[in-house]
Amino acid sequence: MVTPLPLSQTDAEIVYPDSDGQPMADNTIQFRWMTVIQYNLAWLFADNSEVFVAGDLLWYPVEGNNKLRQAPDVMVVFGVAKGDRGSYQQWKENNVSPQVVFEILSPGNTVKEMNRKLLFYDRYGVEEYYLYDPQKNSLTGWLRSEPWLEIIDEMNGWVSPRLGIKFEVTEETLILYRPDGQAFTNYIEVQQQLEDAESRATVAEEQLLQERQAKEIAEERAKRLEQLLREAGIDLDDNE
Numbered sequence: 001m002v003t004p005l006p007l008s009q010t011d012a013e014i015v016y017p018d019s020d021g022q023p024m025a026d027n028t029i030q031f032r033w034m035t036v037i038q039y040n041l042a043w044l045f046a047d048n049s050e051v052f053v054a055g056d057l058l059w060y061p062v063e064g065n066n067k068l069r070q071a072p073d074v075m076v077v078f079g080v081a082k083g084d085r086g087s088y089q090q091w092k093e094n095n096v097s098p099q100v101v102f103e104i105l106s107p108g109n110t111v112k113e114m115n116r117k118l119l120f121y122d123r124y125g126v127e128e129y130y131l132y133d134p135q136k137n138s139l140t141g142w143l144r145s146e147p148w149l150e151i152i153d154e155m156n157g158w159v160s161p162r163l164g165i166k167f168e169v170t171e172e173t174l175i176l177y178r179p180d181g182q183a184f185t186n187y188i189e190v191q192q193q194l195e196d197a198e199s200r201a202t203v204a205e206e207q208l209l210q211e212r213q214a215k216e217i218a219e220e221r222a223k224r225l226e227q228l229l230r231e232a233g234i235d236l237d238d239n240e
Helices: 028-044 111-123 187-231
Strands: 051-055 074-078 100-104 128-133 138-145 148-151 166-169 174-177
Touching (some): 028 051, 028 074, 028 100, 100 111, 111 128, 111 138, 111 148, 138 166
Parallel strands (some): 100 128
Antiparallel strands (some): 051 074, 138 148, 166 174
């Protein structure tokens, strides 16, 4: 009896897991920043079908290597279609690498870990890399200057070449501005704005209804008065 040789990894189907077993965020602050950046960038490019924005999605840059991967807190890819993905397998996306990535630091991140991420992003084609530490309110950025990512000297007031968004570091926090000058908002703020807009619309509708009803009442009174005058023998046409 001949024992069949086990399939090599090249012969068997390689599995690219959708999860690395790590939590999406270590704390509420990190999670809040991730969602604010991801949602606002998704809104910013909502009308562009060729911009893909994702949060905490595993990125596999090389086919055949399921160990080589990173999951940026937020990544933006220009030139690929929107849509749901279990992971970003670059060779299935016309070999387009994410151009912009964001990382939000948490107390659990180590220097070694973040250096490894920087090297990964540098090696696999990221054009802009932004690293924010909300605890220290510290923002660092890198911009690709072929062939490497080089640190951006001054981030306060910096405008992303790819995204068009502006970074402002105040004494208390980081503020991101859309190209139209509107600041990034969180879900609660957006919901409040929608409720305020709906409330204003309701008030405006009620005012229009009241004005319409008042006009109808006035017209009805005018018609009634005209009828009474004619019944009294007063010809309104003769008085014109």
